Amino acid sequence: MKSFEEIVEILKNYFSDTSIEPKSDVKFEPYIIIPPQEIDKVCLFLRDNSELYFDSLVNLSAVDDFNGQKIKDEQGNEIMQGGTMSVYYHLESIKYRHKLLLRVITERDNPVVNSVTSVWNSSNWHEREAFDLFGIKFLNHPDLRRILMPYDWEFGYPLRKDYQNPEFYQGMKVPY
């Protein structure tokens, strides 16, 4: 079982300092910030390294940080321009019983993150969900379709904070 500091140390020996950014002065669980283009490589290392052996992706979820600039669109609705969105990866090694939290920060206006389906197949549907509800595009995902909302849903991504629900969908009134 490795502590957070020990895991960071192993990672820093293998990757450059720019790609590993640990954050331990946070209220809850400490995490490591990884650039979106390198997350698949880091994850592959975390899985295959004999000291770490993160064989399980417990959860993959997205968060709309909503930290950009608030502007008004043509209809007068408040929307967000710029800012970031994050993807969180909860990893666990069943063999060594240690856990790790990774965070990838991407641009909100064009969120693109490398897919980790080649590392853990279980991330397939998690990434589809993040795509469906937040609009994050996962590069090299084998089947990036909507998973919960209808396939012909064209009103945006419902869990974004500036999302506006449509009046009608397929002739059905949506608001209460």
Next chain:
Amino acid sequence: MGLLDKEFSDGNILITTTEDLFNWARLSSLWQVGFGLACCAIEMMATSASHYDFDRFGVIPRPSPRQSDVIIVSGTVTLKMALRVKRLYEQMPDPKYVISMGSCSNCGGPYWEHGYHVLKGVDRVIPVDVYVPGCPPRPEALLEGLLKLQEKIRYESITKKKNEVV
């Protein structure tokens, strides 16, 4: 039932009106579409099981909407599912009845405000005969809903429209 009891010496003859006979036949074997949507479906299955025994009212789940008389919309109707529910309803032969079971199906339930994916009441896509409140309704409540539907069918008339009957 307008039966003339013991008026005839031959016990095999009964006299009634066509309406009463049809209504009695319809309400006594309401075959439901074998389909469930959410947690209400668990209560519906409990109602079908031996303890509450839906079958004593002639209700048995059919695997095809084409052989069914009643559709029990048991659970949250999402926008994605609403189109499928509508198609199931359209596949059923007339006369057909709808029981809306639970708050979600009645009006959106807990998803009424922030449920971006939920249809706020199944009556926006198909006509509902009986609404059963509850979240989820207990089997007794569903049985009560079924008895209300039977009552409605019992007073149906061929000449009058369905809606005019109280």
